[in-house]
Amino acid sequence: MQKLAFVALLSLSTFAFADGGLLKKDCVSCHNISGPAATTLKELWAKKGPDLFYAGNKYRQAWLVSWLQKPQRIRPAGEFYEDHIKPGAKSDEIDVTTLKDHVALSKEDATEAAAELMQLKPHDDLIAKEKIEPGTITKQAGEMVFDKFWGCMACHLIEPEYGGLSGPELYTAGQRLQPEFMASFIRNPQAWQPKTWMPNKGVSEGNIQKMVHYLQALSEESANAK
Ligand code: HEC
Ligand code: HEC
Structure with a gap:
């Protein structure tokens, strides 16, 4: 029984790779990997994460591998700026309590994700x-x-x-x-x-x-x- 379940799991994850891999599985809920997420202001406000569709033209691969294991904040107010402004606070004060930490990956997954990202080079x-x-x-x-x-x-x-x-x-x-x-x-x-x-x-x-x-x-x- 247990063995069967293991085989099923294994083939599931192989399937995920064949289908575009880790990015499609774990990242596309927040990041666009095929084109700009926003062409209008309304879409810009609705973005959940920065676009990654030109990642291979943008990042240094070594940085990706290390950041994905130990992410440190890059956008001080997150992606959706107004969401994190303290109500009643003086202008530009960020309510850090509403900012969520980025998912951290294992070394293997970070290496895999970085390799996939570096292939995205439309520009x-x-x-x-x-x-x-x-x-x-x-x-x-x-x-x-x-x-x-x-x-x-x-x-x-x-x-x-x-x-x-x-x-x-x-x-x-x-x-x-x-x-x-x-x-x-x-x-x-x-x-x-x-x-x-x-x-x-x-x-x-x-x-x-x-x-x-x-x-x-x-x-x-x-x-x-x-
Ligand atoms: C009105 C605000 C604003 C001003 C002024 C501005 N930027 Fe930016 N900059 C942004 C935003 C927002 C992004 C992220 C864009 C994105 O990824 O959609 C950005 C992205 C960048 C990036 C890429 C960084 C990254 O990690 O994606 C660089 C480099 C940069 N800006 C340099 C500059 C320089 C140099 C100037 C002055 C000539 C400047 N910016 C003026 C808002 C601004
Ligand atoms: C819940 C939404 C969410 C998920 C899921 C998510 N991210 Fe992010 N990601 C964000 C946000 C928000 C930022 C901006 C964080 C910051 O500025 O510190 C970000 C930033 C990044 C950056 C840096 C972008 C830049 O230049 O500012 C990379 C690279 C990245 N994510 C990769 C990934 C990968 C790979 C996955 C899947 C394993 C993933 N993310 C899953 C929301 C998400």
Whole structure:
């Protein structure tokens, strides 16, 4: 009896893999893996998690494997911002008690999920257009470009408690993201996400390069601080 049940279970999970694997089984209730979840504002508000359909063009695989085992918050207010604002609180105060922790995977599952995610590459075309020039930038000059010139800090944290709250934190972006993706997303967010709060600010090529160098430097700094 027991043996039979085991065989049945085994074939069930093989079936799940044949059918698209772990992502389809455990992740698509919150993440879209085949196209943008939102093309209208209404859909944007209804999103349960960030889109993953271009994950292979976006993330560093090693980061995925480690984050999926030990997820740390990236979007300080979750995906659905207004849900987590404290009623009556001064503006932008987040009610962290309403935020749920992300599911953590075993090493095997994280490795499998990361491998599946890295195959999702609908935008090799956009990535191929980017060329990251080698270079460095001082923290001060980077902040000038990022904050003073282009106002990016209104929505992004550059330290765990410093910056805006409506976008993903950017102090680990260098570990998380492929540099060509950063450049392409800054150049034209709507090419990746038809509906997103991030504006296309028309950042010049030279400043895009500086921002990528700055985000990479920030990440090294936060890794050293640990
Ligand atoms: C209950 C809904 C839910 C489920 C199920 C879920 N996620 Fe998530 N996921 C989220 C939310 C919400 C975030 C944003 C979390 C944050 O910003 O810290 C997120 C973030 C992520 C991110 C980082 C995205 C980014 O760039 O901000 C990855 C990668 C990810 N999830 C992968 C997965 C995988 C793989 C699975 C299936 C094993 C999964 N998730 C299952 C809700 C979910
Ligand atoms: C009005 C708020 C807002 C402003 C201003 C803004 N962003 Fe964003 N940014 C966002 C949001 C929201 C996302 C997440 C988009 C998504 O995945 O749908 C994002 C995503 C990003 C990402 C990708 C990060 C990731 O993990 O997905 C980078 C890089 C980035 N922004 C850089 C910048 C830079 C550089 C500027 C200044 C030129 C800027 N942003 C200005 C809201 C903003």
